[in-house]
Amino acid sequence: MASLYHRARVMTCTGSDADPLGLIANGAVLTDGGHIVWVGDAVDAAAACRALDVLPGERVDLGGRLLTPGLIDCHTHAIFAGDRAAEFALRARGASYLEIAAAGGGIAATLAPTRAAADATLERLTIDRLLAARATGTTTMEVKSGYDLTVAGELRLLRVIAHAGARAPLAVVPTLLCHVVPPERRSDRAAYVRELVEVLVPTVAADRLATSVDVYCDDGAFTRDETAAILGAARNAGLGVRAHVGQFSDHGAAELCAELGALSVDHLEQVSPAAIAALAAAGTVAVMLPGACVQLRLPPPPVAALRAAGVPLAVASDLNPGSSYASSLPVQMWLATTHFSMSVEEAWLGVTRIAARALGLVDRGLLVPGARADLVVWNAEHPAEIPYRYGSNLVDRVVTA
Ligand SMILES: [Zn+2]
Incomplete structure (x- = not known):
């Protein structure tokens, strides 16, 4: 009609x-x-x-x-089980994200409940989060895997994301996230990375389970060389390339992503002037995640320098159980305009047209x-x-x- x-x-x-x-x-x-x-x-x-x-x-x-x-949330971790409210309380008393992660909290603390949850449970939890986002104006939501970390488990999460997306009244864009090396594989991390490169990424591409691959390159996550190997495999498989970059430390992954023609680099609290120039030249979108930045009490990214260089700026929720358990993009727009000194116009384009570009979509926003x-x-x-x-x-x- x-x-x-x-x-x-x-x-x-x-x-x-x-x-x-x-x-x-x-x-x-x-x-x-x-x-x-x-x-x-x-x-x-x-x-x-x-x-x-x-x-x-x-x-x-x-x-x-x-x-x-309709608003477009280009960066979420909306599929997980359990919560980390106790970590929130610890951080409120002064503990840092990296201290909590080193003590067995953080991403590793979400693995066990997510791995233990049945498909139907994960699907219901994800749909509930999608519906909550839609109620505040989101009509397209990117959802990353990343809370299982085994090859079979990540494939399962992507299949559940597809089922949730098919049943929810909004568009879902699935991303394979290589999040961290799981605790049980830390003694053979080279073999783990090889599995991601040789098995997981090609299977995701062959089965069309995601449109992009994202790697978390930071302290306690993947190194720059590991990130290069995984994203190189993604590009060879015809998938889009994205990365979590410079949330805590600058490992040089922004330059790498610019070289690879990445759709986006996300976080960027720590990023060099040379990397900003490379991102601008490549047309890579910088995704601002102010909710996580504020909650972890990190310094804001260099928005003025990104703007001056002409790097397109998106704004997303980073919905996840550790650092930003919220799906409202209007709340992120408020943080972007206050804490990140973005203009109202930049915040709006960041959750519409530029967010679409971060997902490689031209038919919305x-x-x-x-x-x-x-x-x-x-x-x-x-x-x-x-x-x-x-x-x-x-x-x-x-x-x-
Ligand atoms: Zn994230």
Whole structure:
């Protein structure tokens, strides 16, 4: 059924430097068959319907509300069992993330409950998180594996992600995450990395279980050389390449990712000027994860330098049980605009058009003919209201293709 949304403040996210969000004060959007077929001034809507020979089955008067593309969360770890509330309490008393990880907490503490959980349990937990995200405006969510770490277990997580995505009313983009070397393989980590390169990555590509491979390159995780081997295998298998980079220390993986033509590098609290220049030249997206940064009390990434160099900036939730157990992108937009000194326009593009680019998607994140009909109507008129009123859910309704 075709739908005409009219009397809306339409944010197309297709704007210029002068008007980055591409706002139409009294706008309208026509959708048909799961796609947008026309966007423009409301006074031209009737003529557009005639010209396109589309008869809207419903006309939705939005009463001046803000209408935006559906939000895209390009970095989440939404499949896991258990929680780490006790670690949160320890950190509140001053313990650091790396101290907790060294004592057997951190990622390793999520392995046991995730490995022990049945497929149906993991699927239900994941769907619950997807639905919570949709309620705050997310219509596409990337979900990484990474809390099993065995070859068979990571393949299982990716299959469960696919099942959850097929049942949830939003789009799911699966990513294989090589997260850390599991505790039981620390004595033969070279053999473990070889398994990832020779078995896991090619199987994921052959079975189309993910569109990208992500590696966590940092203290306590993978080295730069290990990251190069895994991401090289991913590229050879035709998969997109991404990495967690410089959250705690700069291991030089941002330059590596730029060389490999990575879709994104994520975190970047620690990154050199040379790496920033390389990312800009490669067109690699820098994904800002302010929730995790604030919760771990890390210094913010060098946003001004990234902006000055022309590196595209996305903003994501990093939804995970350790450092950011939250799926609301409006909350992340608030942190991006306050703690990271991003502009409101940068925060909006970071959860729409630039987030789509971080996932290698061109059919969403903006309102243009041909894009997916993923829309959010907000109980707000001005784009700044969404991060400004971060404690209220201002979503009026969510439409997904
Ligand atoms: Zn992450």
